[in-house]
Amino acid sequence: MTSSLNPDAIIEAVESVINRSDFEPLHAPQFEGNEWKYVKDCLDTGWVSSVGKYVDLFEKMLADYTGTKHAIAVVNGTAALHVSLKLAGVVSDDEVILPAFTFIATANAISYCGAVPHFADIEFSTLGLDPEKLARYLSEITEMKEEGCFNRITGRRIKAVVPMHTFGHPVDLDPLFEVCVKYRLELIEDAAESLGSYYKGKHTGHWGKLSALSFNGNKIITTGGGGAILTNDTILARQAKHITTTAKIAHAWEFVHDQIGYNYRLPNINAALGCAQLENLPEYIRLKRNLAERYANAFADIQGVKFFKEPPNSQSNYWLNVLILDESCASYRDELLAKTNQCGIMTRPAWRLMHQLDMFSQAPRMDLTNSEALSNRLINIPSSPSIVSRTMEVNNG
Amino acid sequence: MTSSLNPDAIIEAVESVINRSDFEPLHAPQFEGNEWKYVKDCLDTGWVSSVGKYVDLFEKMLADYTGTKHAIAVVNGTAALHVSLKLAGVVSDDEVILPAFTFIATANAISYCGAVPHFADIEFSTLGLDPEKLARYLSEITEMKEEGCFNRITGRRIKAVVPMHTFGHPVDLDPLFEVCVKYRLELIEDAAESLGSYYKGKHTGHWGKLSALSFNGNKIITTGGGGAILTNDTILARQAKHITTTAKIAHAWEFVHDQIGYNYRLPNINAALGCAQLENLPEYIRLKRNLAERYANAFADIQGVKFFKEPPNSQSNYWLNVLILDESCASYRDELLAKTNQCGIMTRPAWRLMHQLDMFSQAPRMDLTNSEALSNRLINIPSSPSIVSRTMEVNNG
Ligand SMILES: Cc1ncc(COP(=O)(O)O)c(C=O)c1O
Ligand SMILES: Cc1ncc(COP(=O)(O)O)c(C=O)c1O
Numbered sequence: 001m002t003s004s005l006n007p008d009a010i011i012e013a014v015e016s017v018i019n020r021s022d023f024e025p026l027h028a029p030q031f032e033g034n035e036w037k038y039v040k041d042c043l044d045t046g047w048v049s050s051v052g053k054y055v056d057l058f059e060k061m062l063a064d065y066t067g068t069k070h071a072i073a074v075v076n077g078t079a080a081l082h083v084s085l086k087l088a089g090v091v092s093d094d095e096v097i098l099p100a101f102t103f104i105a106t107a108n109a110i111s112y113c114g115a116v117p118h119f120a121d122i123e124f125s126t127l128g129l130d131p132e133k134l135a136r137y138l139s140e141i142t143e144m145k146e147e148g149c150f151n152r153i154t155g156r157r158i159k160a161v162v163p164m165h166t167f168g169h170p171v172d173l174d175p176l177f178e179v180c181v182k183y184r185l186e187l188i189e190d191a192a193e194s195l196g197s198y199y200k201g202k203h204t205g206h207w208g209k210l211s212a213l214s215f216n217g218n219k220i221i222t223t224g225g226g227g228a229i230l231t232n233d234t235i236l237a238r239q240a241k242h243i244t245t246t247a248k249i250a251h252a253w254e255f256v257h258d259q260i261g262y263n264y265r266l267p268n269i270n271a272a273l274g275c276a277q278l279e280n281l282p283e284y285i286r287l288k289r290n291l292a293e294r295y296a297n298a299f300a301d302i303q304g305v306k307f308f309k310e311p312p313n314s315q316s317n318y319w320l321n322v323l324i325l326d327e328s329c330a331s332y333r334d335e336l337l338a339k340t341n342q343c344g345i346m347t348r349p350a351w352r353l354m355h356q357l358d359m360f361s362q363a364p365r366m367d368l369t370n371s372e373a374l375s376n377r378l379i380n381i382p383s384s385p386s387i388v389s390r391t392m393e394v395n396n397g
Numbered sequence: 398m399t400s401s402l403n404p405d406a407i408i409e410a411v412e413s414v415i416n417r418s419d420f421e422p423l424h425a426p427q428f429e430g431n432e433w434k435y436v437k438d439c440l441d442t443g444w445v446s447s448v449g450k451y452v453d454l455f456e457k458m459l460a461d462y463t464g465t466k467h468a469i470a471v472v473n474g475t476a477a478l479h480v481s482l483k484l485a486g487v488v489s490d491d492e493v494i495l496p497a498f499t500f501i502a503t504a505n506a507i508s509y510c511g512a513v514p515h516f517a518d519i520e521f522s523t524l525g526l527d528p529e530k531l532a533r534y535l536s537e538i539t540e541m542k543e544e545g546c547f548n549r550i551t552g553r554r555i556k557a558v559v560p561m562h563t564f565g566h567p568v569d570l571d572p573l574f575e576v577c578v579k580y581r582l583e584l585i586e587d588a589a590e591s592l593g594s595y596y597k598g599k600h601t602g603h604w605g606k607l608s609a610l611s612f613n614g615n616k617i618i619t620t621g622g623g624g625a626i627l628t629n630d631t632i633l634a635r636q637a638k639h640i641t642t643t644a645k646i647a648h649a650w651e652f653v654h655d656q657i658g659y660n661y662r663l664p665n666i667n668a669a670l671g672c673a674q675l676e677n678l679p680e681y682i683r684l685k686r687n688l689a690e691r692y693a694n695a696f697a698d699i700q701g702v703k704f705f706k707e708p709p710n711s712q713s714n715y716w717l718n719v720l721i722l723d724e725s726c727a728s729y730r731d732e733l734l735a736k737t738n739q740c741g742i743m744t745r746p747a748w749r750l751m752h753q754l755d756m757f758s759q760a761p762r763m764d765l766t767n768s769e770a771l772s773n774r775l776i777n778i779p780s781s782p783s784i785v786s787r788t789m790e791v792n793n794g
Pocket of ligand 1: 078103105192213660
């Protein structure tokens with residue numbers, strides 16, 4: 001078996017697709033729609049803050065786009081996760097299962113609830129939680145009681161599972177949902193990266209009791225900073241709105257709050273940006289899927305590396321494009337990262353795995369072979385929708 | 398002693414000052430400076446989110462304006478309080494002293510730390526914590542140990558005191574600071590309402606180890622939603638920046654986080670708004686102090702009610718103007734609230750006192766006579782800086 005990888009060939013393949021003039025970021029937003037118009041409207045009317053029509057409109061547009069009953073706009077994706085976990089009933093000393101392969105926010109949100117992250121492995125085909133491996137693991141370590149599913153080793157209740165749709169690629173949700181039903185675990189989707197991604201024809205976020213979106217600057221659409229909770233449960237939606245807006249009881253002038261709440265409101269001016277961005281989302285997805293196709297072609301014959309394609313049964317937003325180095329070529333990763341970044345092509349490795357961070361090193365976890373293998377072999381490459389729009393004419397002309 | 402109050406006379410006095418054409422809100426922001434220019438710059442350059450020059454500039458402008466060494470911009474005032482308490486060393490099961498007379502966020506932030514709010518009384522001259530009454534109370538209920546000041550009744554450590562500068566009026570900080578030194582309590586100022594307010598010539602926020610500002614839509618300047626931590630301690634400032642930005646260790650491409658952090662970043666687009674607003678702050682304060690003077694004159698001879706003037710030793714931003722009904726006229730409050738709001742003049746009573754909310758009804762507290770008396774007799778009246786600017790010509794002409 002040959003194990004050669006030529007970093008320059010990889011750079012050439014990327015260059016052939018992105019056709020850059022100078023520095024190429026990993027993901028840059030585009031503001032070529034109604035962004036100006038809506039933001040200026042906020043300034044002209046004085047409605048920039050917690051009240052104003054764009055928050056309501058953005059929530060309605062999000063619900064419509066994702067096909068969920070309710071969307072609650074919040075200040076960012078981390079806040080969306082925190083509140084989703086809380087409303088799903090996660091309390092102090094519960095354990096919550098999540099992939100070791102994720103962005104820190106998933107684990108942090110669990111910690112904010114006083115709960116303990118419990119790390120599970122991912123599968124190669126989705127880069128997300130492996131339902132079958134999880135089922136096997138749970139059958140070994142848990143016992144069911146009146147109050148739910150308990151970890152026999154730690155004695156703690158396992159309350160929820162938080163899959164994350166890595167770089168926009170949907171987790172295999174149907175079997176995961178079944179595992180959750182069997183073990184009476186709440187399913188909360190971390191859909192921060194998967195706005196515009198579908199699994200079996202339905203938008204991600206539909207399987208979770210509640211799900212979290214992010215509109216951070218690097219996401220497929222941005223509100224500056226922002227997030228949303230998706231849910232089909234009307235009572236939970238009402239509670240989500242209530243506790244993200246300081247749990248104030250509606251009244252013309254009285255200030256009465258009926259529980260400990262949060263200031264997790266999305267300001268109107270950020271929601272205005274979101275409305276304009278959401279109008280362009282179908283176009284971004286078209287451009288990004290086209291970009292992924294170009295990368296797939298450019299890397300078809302490059303040795304030592306594979307371009308990651310969307311999992312079966314799913315249609316991905318291809319938020320961040322992914323190269324996976326062959327197992328035998330993993331040692332080239334750092335050289336490749338250094339070379340690409342030095343020459344102005346921004347690339348990034350996987351996040352440090354959660355159980356390898358000091359504060360989570362003692363947290364419970366299953367065997368994480370796949371996570372560990374993948375994290376050493378994965379590189380994200382430039383993925384802005386603008387790449388395709390600026391090269392469109394060239395290719396069409 | 399007469400005890401009469403004529404609601405119509407009060408409405409007339411307000412009307413004589415505000416000279417309104419239609420609905421008059423309690424506090425509306427003004428965007429007549431560089432707001433659009435800076436926000437447009439964010440959209441044009443694509444820097445709307447967590448990176449961008451306006452966050453740095455806003456922090457520098459805030460530090461300069463307040464004369465503190467460091468300002469750390471965050472997503473809102475509640476987040477600023479939460480992080481300030483955490484960095485001051487407040488941990489689970491500590492008690493933290495705060496006024497019962499405050500907005501819910503002060504108490505919520507304490508709860509987020511797992512700590513217990515302990516309610517103290519205010520004084521009539523400042524509407525804020527009464528240092529002398531607090532000193533007397535602490536001498537009765539506490540004992541000093543190696544680890545700090547302990548509540549003898551609950552057995553819990555009392556770790557910090559959070560005064561709040563009500564409606565912009567500075568608390569009597571010097572004697573309060575002395576109490577904190579004596580009992581080894583950390584002082585954290587809730588300066589959410591007092592940007593532009595000075596005590597003995599220094600900006601509020603200087604006495605606290607860390608202090609919190611808010612730029613919510615109803616505040617003297619707004620960023621849509623936003624806040625800041627002020628501190629003169631360089632190490633704490635660095636920690637504050639670190640844990641409000643997910644505690645990520647700086648690296649060109651690695652994602653390593655060294656503790657449980659928060660996504661409490663202020664987006665660049667909101668900071669852009671803040672820079673423009675801050676440029677106009679001196680003018681807002683001039684207008685608002687002028688408005689307060691006009692109210693003081695208009696209410697000089699109105700029976701049953703007093704216009705609240707800034708405390709001795711201080712210069713207030715007069716964020717929200719305050720009427721205090723005479724003790725004998727307290728029963729008129731609700732009629733007055735109803736009548737003013739019905740005729741389009743927005744007014745508001747004090748917040749429901751913290752210990753009267755269900756979730757804090759069991760929390761420790763001292764005698765709260767002043768808080769209870771004031772909360773039934775206080776009304777906020779319209780306070781927008783635009784009131785004076787739109788009536789300026791009339792009065793000057
Ligand atoms: C997987 C994942 N979860 C959660 C978040 C948190 O979202 P935010 O940055 O809006 O708080 C992000 C994005 O940053 C993410 O990628
Ligand atoms: C006294 C006080 N503390 C804290 C806050 C919280 O600030 P924010 O609304 O920006 O979270 C506010 C303002 O809302 C306030 O008035």
